[in-house]
Amino acid sequence: MKNNKKVAIIDYGMGNLFSVKLACEKVGFDSLITNDKPEILQADALILPGVGAFGDAMNALKKMDLAETIKEFIKSGKPFLGICLGMQLLMSESEEFGMHKGLDIIKGKVVKFSNKNEKVPQVGWNKIIKAKDWGNGLLKNVLNNEYMYFVHSFYCQPVEKEIILSKTNYAKIDYCSSFQKENIFACQFHPEKSGEKGLIIYENLANLCQKKN
Amino acid sequence: MKNIRIIPRLDIKGPDLVKGIHLEGLRVLGQPEDFAEYYYKIGADELIYIDVVASLYGRNSLIDIISKTARKIFIPMTVGGGLRALDDIKNVLRAGADKVALNTAAITNPEIIKEASKKFGSSTIVVSIEAIKQPDGRYFAFVENARGQTGIEVLSWAKKVEELGAGEILFTSVDREGTGLGYDIELTKKVAESVSIPVIANGGAGNLEDLEKIIKEGKADAVAIASMLHYDFIKNNLSQRDSSEGNTEFLKSGKTFSKIKTAGVSEIKEYLAKNGINCRK
Amino acid sequence: MPEEKLEAKYGLPEKVIFCKKCVISNQRPASAVEFKHTLNVGHRTMNIGEDGICDACKFAEKKEQIDWLEREKELLKLLEKYRKNDGSYDCIVSGSGGKDSVQTSHLLKYKYGMNPLTVTWPPILYTDYGLKNFNNWIEIGGFDNITFKPNGRAMRLLTKLAIENLLHPFQTFILGQKNLAPKIAVKYGIPLIFYGENEAEYGNPIADNATSLRDKSYFTAQNLNELSLGGAPVPELISKYGLTMDDITPFLPLDYKELEKSNIQVHYMGYYVKWTPQESYYYAVEHTGFQARPFRTQGTYSKYSSIDDKIDDLHYYTTFIKFGIGRATYDASQEIRNKHLTREEGVALVKKFDGEFPDRYFNEVMDYLEIKPEKFLELCDQFRSPHLWKKVNGEWKLRHTVAKDGADD
Numbered sequence: 001m002k003n004n005k006k007v008a009i010i011d012y013g014m015g016n017l018f019s020v021k022l023a024c025e026k027v028g029f030d031s032l033i034t035n036d037k038p039e040i041l042q043a044d045a046l047i048l049p050g051v052g053a054f055g056d057a058m059n060a061l062k063k064m065d066l067a068e069t070i071k072e073f074i075k076s077g078k079p080f081l082g083i084c085l086g087m088q089l090l091m092s093e094s095e096e097f098g099m100h101k102g103l104d105i106i107k108g109k110v111v112k113f114s115n116k117n118e119k120v121p122q123v124g125w126n127k128i129i130k131a132k133d134w135g136n137g138l139l140k141n142v143l144n145n146e147y148m149y150f151v152h153s154f155y156c157q158p159v160e161k162e163i164i165l166s167k168t169n170y171a172k173i174d175y176c177s178s179f180q181k182e183n184i185f186a187c188q189f190h191p192e193k194s195g196e197k198g199l200i201i202y203e204n205l206a207n208l209c210q211k212k213n
Numbered sequence: 214m215k216n217i218r219i220i221p222r223l224d225i226k227g228p229d230l231v232k233g234i235h236l237e238g239l240r241v242l243g244q245p246e247d248f249a250e251y252y253y254k255i256g257a258d259e260l261i262y263i264d265v266v267a268s269l270y271g272r273n274s275l276i277d278i279i280s281k282t283a284r285k286i287f288i289p290m291t292v293g294g295g296l297r298a299l300d301d302i303k304n305v306l307r308a309g310a311d312k313v314a315l316n317t318a319a320i321t322n323p324e325i326i327k328e329a330s331k332k333f334g335s336s337t338i339v340v341s342i343e344a345i346k347q348p349d350g351r352y353f354a355f356v357e358n359a360r361g362q363t364g365i366e367v368l369s370w371a372k373k374v375e376e377l378g379a380g381e382i383l384f385t386s387v388d389r390e391g392t393g394l395g396y397d398i399e400l401t402k403k404v405a406e407s408v409s410i411p412v413i414a415n416g417g418a419g420n421l422e423d424l425e426k427i428i429k430e431g432k433a434d435a436v437a438i439a440s441m442l443h444y445d446f447i448k449n450n451l452s453q454r455d456s457s458e459g460n461t462e463f464l465k466s467g468k469t470f471s472k473i474k475t476a477g478v479s480e481i482k483e484y485l486a487k488n489g490i491n492c493r494k
Numbered sequence: 495m496p497e498e499k500l501e502a503k504y505g506l507p508e509k510v511i512f513c514k515k516c517v518i519s520n521q522r523p524a525s526a527v528e529f530k531h532t533l534n535v536g537h538r539t540m541n542i543g544e545d546g547i548c549d550a551c552k553f554a555e556k557k558e559q560i561d562w563l564e565r566e567k568e569l570l571k572l573l574e575k576y577r578k579n580d581g582s583y584d585c586i587v588s589g590s591g592g593k594d595s596v597q598t599s600h601l602l603k604y605k606y607g608m609n610p611l612t613v614t615w616p617p618i619l620y621t622d623y624g625l626k627n628f629n630n631w632i633e634i635g636g637f638d639n640i641t642f643k644p645n646g647r648a649m650r651l652l653t654k655l656a657i658e659n660l661l662h663p664f665q666t667f668i669l670g671q672k673n674l675a676p677k678i679a680v681k682y683g684i685p686l687i688f689y690g691e692n693e694a695e696y697g698n699p700i701a702d703n704a705t706s707l708r709d710k711s712y713f714t715a716q717n718l719n720e721l722s723l724g725g726a727p728v729p730e731l732i733s734k735y736g737l738t739m740d741d742i743t744p745f746l747p748l749d750y751k752e753l754e755k756s757n758i759q760v761h762y763m764g765y766y767v768k769w770t771p772q773e774s775y776y777y778a779v780e781h782t783g784f785q786a787r788p789f790r791t792q793g794t795y796s797k798y799s800s801i802d803d804k805i806d807d808l809h810y811y812t813t814f815i816k817f818g819i820g821r822a823t824y825d826a827s828q829e830i831r832n833k834h835l836t837r838e839e840g841v842a843l844v845k846k847f848d849g850e851f852p853d854r855y856f857n858e859v860m861d862y863l864e865i866k867p868e869k870f871l872e873l874c875d876q877f878r879s880p881h882l883w884k885k886v887n888g889e890w891k892l893r894h895t896v897a898k899d900g901a902d903d
């Protein structure tokens with residue numbers, strides 16, 4: 001069942017884009033894996049996925065001139081979703097393999113879990129807990145304490161606490177597992193790997209597009 | 214305590230789901246797609262697909278199965294069997310897999326772990342270790358579906374793969390695999406405690422207590438289960454096609470494997486929750 | 495250049511043909527009459543029809559048409575005649591705790607209510623997991639067992655001679671095992687003998703009845719001078735090698751006069767029950783804790799078949815030398831017929847494993863038999879038939895392989 005909305009999925013050579021694409025298609029999106037500036041800017045929604053090291057990712061984005069494109073898209077007000085590493089790249093800096101600068105779209109640091117209390121990375125399912133009302137955004141219709149699938153060693157510490165949508169507990173730390181600032185959405189977990197509940201998030205993304213139009 | 218993952222493991226040969234004992238024997242139990250969809254529906258946390266003859270026979274059947282399944286199943290899928298080069302990994306990921314399991318390729322050329330984790334991300338690379346006890350008591354890692362000797366001791370190899378950048382270890386006790394005699398708790402514990410990456414225990418689950426033990430005593434971060442789940446599925450579901458391939462005598466007989474107390478995913482999670490082990494609900 | 499006429503040893507067919515369905519070739523020998531087994535006797539070999547399909551594959555196809563319910567009825571009738579409910583044995587199962595004897599004995603006892611006596615001629619050199627499987631058969635499966643271990647001196651000498659004269663390490667075992675069950679049958683008055691699956695006897699339920707056994711035995715007793723063991727005539731075994739009739743008798747069949755009085759029958763469970771060797775493996779694991787070999791058998795890809803004798807691996811190496819057929823070929827052919835493998839997979843496996851030298855137990859076996867390893871390798875070269883082997887750059891290569899990559903392909 002198509003929704004006639006176009007979503008661009010940024011291809012910067014990192015991350016498994018195909019699961020994201022399949023999830024988008026499942027909810028009716030027209031999806032395009034691309035790093036072409038005009039195609040990205042034309043899309044109704046933009047997804048920045050990512051798997052791998054922060055430093056490598058930033059280098060790739062810069063090389064392909066995508067940092068500016070992303071910022072420009074976000075300025076347009078259309079919905080933007082950062083997933084996992086894609087969420088972390090929005091931040092100011094990350095301590096992965098030395099200090100690296102991020103896109104600095106969201107103020108804050110990316111720090112590593114200590115492995116004193118649990119194995120790192122976190123690989124598996126964990127509950128997302130409401131930090132504030134979820135309203136009509138990314139997590140609409142998702143239940144509080146729903147399980148989502150996580151794979152990460154680092155987590156975001158946004159300076160503005162009020163953008164935090166959900167928190168999750170791992171290794172004795174309550175960390176930010178998703179946030180929203182205006183049209184920027186980000187989740188540390190992988191909604192395309194979180195079963196039917198995760199697909200709701202993609203549906204919500206589609207609905208956000210329709211709202212804007 | 215973190216949430217433990219319950220992962221059905223599907224051994225594949227050609228178009229069939231098969232189940233061996235000690236990774237030997239190719240008893241056909243049905244069509245992989247049927248099992249996968251069922252497990253997804255009833256709450257499996259991930260799926261593992263292993264092409265059990267790829268390394269041995271030089272044949273790769275998984276791309277088809279993965280592409281079909283990836284459109285309907287939105288939980289992580291790990292795919293292994295006969296992946297020899299970075300291109301093989303790329304193709305499998307493109308077909309819809311989220312992680313790849315490497316065994317033979319990793320032992321023959323450990324550098325591939327490094328290269329693959331750099332290119333695709335550490336978390337994408339799972340190293341599969343098949344352990345068999347030797348007459349002198351040591352445990353060696355085997356390749357090619359538990360047939361090729363390497364003379365490499367399992368513990369030191371596990372530590373090495375972590376160093377090289379593997380994201381997880383899928384650890385199989387071939388001696389226990391398919392027997393229903395329980396996981397190798399002692400050995401799994403040694404491995405789990407010697408690395409800081411997650412270890413998925415595999416091989417031997419025969420009843421619910423085995424699962425509890427391997428998590429609590431064996432320190433497994435996740436459990437892979439095959440016989441217990443598959444024989445449970447075929448009790449109530451028919452998964453058969455008119456295939457010219459594979460011997461379906463067992464399937465037609467309607468029998469089961471009496472050494473194993475079969476159970477479904479929800480039953481398993483309920484039991485574990487009752488015994489203090491958290492799982493995704 | 496005129497075409498070379500290559501000698502085909504052992505009466506083997508000059509042209510090498512592979513079955514179109516499985517991977518066996520027409521060089522595969524049928525069971526020899528071991529007493530007449532000398533170098534000069536030609537082997538009967540596997541027949542491959544005009545359509546390119548071997549008899550074994552044809553038989554496998556026919557298996558699909560069989561009414562197994564009818565066969566089971568036949569079995570029940572047979573067992574009805576022999577079943578004893580007074581604690582005495584009513585049938586004999588011959589074997590050493592491998593998957594076939596396990597399944598045969600277990601079905602007879604637990605499904606059909608018989609009281610089998612298991613009878614074992616042990617492997618020449620037990621592997622430790624093989625011995626464990628044997629013990630588990632008896633202890634977990636729950637069977638009474640008589641094991642006859644022959645005098646080691648004679649066994650070693652005859653085995654050594656069989657290797658030196660025939661390159662046939664397994665002759666003594668084959669003889670001993672085949673002849674043991676009838677002897678026990680007569681001694682204990684248990685006329686019904688069961689073996690497991692039978693490849694060679696297509697469609698026959700009764701391979702040997704008292705008449706045929708007695709005929710063989712008569713033949714043996716009357717013509718001792720014409721018989722050979724280990725490739726050496728019996729009189730020579732006595733005069734040259736210092737063996738006595740006492741030493742040799744265990745390897746010969748039962749005295750024909752005794753057989754005359756008996757009404758022994760040898761049946762194959764594989765006639766009455768649809769037999770899938772791989773499923774027998776699962777059955778054995780399930781019911782007696784059978785364990786596969788903890789490593790791949792050299793010369794093949796499998797781990798569950800014939801794993802209890804260290805000499806077995808060497809035996810298959812010699813079939814590779816003499817007939818160009820190694821263990822992987824045998825295993826793959828069986829599994830193709832039973833649909834576990836496609837022919838393509840079988841070819842890949844044969845290419846990968848056939849003819850692999852079994853070095854794991856080689857030195858131990860040579861020590862036991864007091865044969866110098868170099869001597870064995872020399873013997874191998876002597877036994878290679880020119881129509882099968884060619885020396886290429888100092889290395890022996892098969893002229894024809896199922897993968898079509900032989901020296902002359």
